[in-house]
Amino acid sequence: MxxxxxxxxxxxxxxxxxxxxxxxxxxxxxxxxxxxxxxxxxxxxxxxxxxxxxxxxxxxxxxxxxxxxxxxxxxxxxxxxxxxxxxxxxxxxxxxxxxxxxxxxxxxxxxxxxxxxxxxxxxxxxxxxxxxxxxxxxxxxxxxxxxxxxxxxxxxxxxxxxxKRVRSILPLPASFSEDPVRMIRAVKYSVTTGFPLQFDVKRAIKKSANELARVSSSRLTEEVSKILSSGDSAKIIAELHRYKLLVYLLPCVSVFSRLHEVYASLQVLDEQIRVLKETDEAVDEGMKGQMLVALVKPIMSVSPTELTPEESFKEIFGQVKTLISPLTPPNYDVEHAAVIILEEAGTAVPKNCLRARRPVRQPGKPGFRAKQQKHGETPRKGKKVTATVAAAPVKSGPSSTSNKKRRRRKPKAATNAIHVKPELPATDD
Structure with a gap:
């Protein structure tokens, strides 16, 4: 050294x-x-x-x-x-x-x-x-x-x-006041590494837990997404609940009377994530919907109703959004979670209920490098990049993007639609 x-x-x-x-x-x-x-x-x-x-x-x-x-x-x-x-x-x-x-x-x-x-x-x-x-x-x-x-x-x-210890560099609890998300990360690192938190870190978390109330929903969403894709989500969520942090991330989950059912659901998810990691496979976009299902399905009560598939889909979509509040994941992931819940309940799924993801223009796509070299190393600030992928040949004839109105089909009656209500936590009389 x-x-x-x-x-x-x-x-x-x-x-x-x-x-x-x-x-x-x-x-x-x-x-x-x-x-x-x-x-x-x-x-x-x-x-x-x-x-x-x-x-x-x-x-x-x-x-x-x-x-x-x-x-x-x-x-x-x-x-x-x-x-x-x-x-x-x-x-x-x-x-x-x-x-x-x-x-x-x-x-x-x-x-x-x-x-x-x-x-x-x-x-x-x-x-x-x-x-x-x-x-x-x-x-x-x-x-x-x-x-x-x-x-x-x-x-x-x-x-x-x-x-084998998790130690803060910056003074505590000032570090957690500066960025409350560090408390979530401290718990996550302790679980994923197997290193226990230092006593001063534990004490600072208990003292500063309420600081999480001022964190933006987008940052909380990002942290929970990382937790669910870690392969240790059940243990991390349990530890967050023990340190009284979960109530600020997932209040509906934190007050659920049978929280052990949520842990069991997350353990199944963790096993799936670990299998993907062991085979060097990436967690695909479809898994994000499954992650939400693992989190909220144990606190949802499913019962038959006379709703149409479209109405049931909207009902479940709204319930999932409510149960994961204040998190704000992409609507596509929430929609996919609703589809999974419908399928697992054995009810009809409305056609075309999943909206397409907006394609991301990435410099790694074909055609980008040629365009960059044509204009220099990279487009200068202020210049508009009109395309980052190779353009497809334009066909002659009427435009495919003409403003034609589509005829909407009347929804068919569903014989096995479902109605979803969140279970309430047990209360003392």
Whole structure:
């Protein structure tokens, strides 16, 4: 192990990080995404610092193959965009860059500093040491260079790995007040790694739990989606309930009198997710509807009614939306969940009830690279990109998008439609 130094104000060398080599940290290079290695190498060749960071490094140290790879660099978003033809800048206050490939997206962020950084627009950027000090927990604060196998540790994180503990970098409970979502992540990391939470983390969660009430529904939705696709959702949901956090994520689920039925349903889902991960298969879009079903079906009471299939579909759709509130997943996923519930109940499913997903224009699609090269490395800011995929030949004759009115069919009466009501929690008289 080596030390990384920096110059102090008086010119003396001060150690700031431990440097571990491949034989010391034991990361298996076969678990590293080749596109992530390519991206880091390309950034370094341009003169920037670049590392794989966050959960990917955590999983690599645990001997797992990460699902997602995030990269952190000294290059600004605009510089990253100039380096990669498939780069797309997102975000407003703190800009990120997505490197879009055919089957994945690599997220590239610039080193961030709370104060003494370089300002570009409305965002503040700093160096790798400052970036490491802003991370939430030590196990997520390691910086790995896949091109030379070196691992940088600015927060004594490797000691926490050896002691198997989840420790906060920032002072508590101020860290949770700054970003309440960190409480959810602390519980999730504890379950997925098997590392217990430190006492100060537990105490801060209990003290700051009500801070989750001010978190936006979109962020809560994102966190719950990650939990449901983790393969450990049953344990994580149970722990969130124990720490009194679940009531802010899924209030209808948290007050259910037979919560053990929800856990059992999620355990079945977890087994399906783990099978997919073991076979290196991605969780497809259809699974997201199944995830919602696993979460809400145990708290739904299904009974026969005289409703038509269309009316039953709308009824279930509305009930699912209510039961997962304040979460706001895409309507397509909620619709798919409603279809699954109808099918499992043995009732008729209305035709064309699933709306088509809006296609995402990705730089990884055919035709994008040729267009980028035609206009330079990437379209400049302010220029409209009219298409990112190869255009299909236009057929002569009447337009296929003419405004013709469709005749609506009258719904047929359903003999086996269902009516859904959420079960209420048991109350004391």
């Amino acid at each position: 080596l030390k990384r130094y920096k110059k102090d104000h008086d010119g003396s060398n001060v150690p700031v990080a431990d440097i571990y080599f491949a034989k010391e940290h034991g990361i298996d290079s076969r678990n590293i995404d080749l596109d992530a290695v390519w991206a880091v190498r390309k950034l370094k060749q341009s003169g920037a610092e670049a590392y794989v960071v966050g959960g990917a490094v955590r999983d690599l140290l645990l001997g797992r193959k990460p699902k997602d790879f995030d990269i952190s660099t000294s290059a600004s978003p605009r510089q990253v965009q100039k380096i990669f033809w498939n780069a797309r800048i997102i975000g407003k206050r703190f800009k990120l860059v997505h490197l879009v490939f055919k089957d994945k997206i690599l997220e590239v962020s610039t080193f961030r500093s709370g104060e003494d950084g370089i300002e570009e627009g409305s965002s503040i950027y700093g160096n790798v040491e400052q970036d490491a000090k802003r991370r939430d927990f030590t196990i997520n604060s390691l910086y790995y260079d896949p091109t030379d196998g070196q691992l940088l540790d600015f927060n004594n994180a490797m000691a926490d790995f050896k002691k």
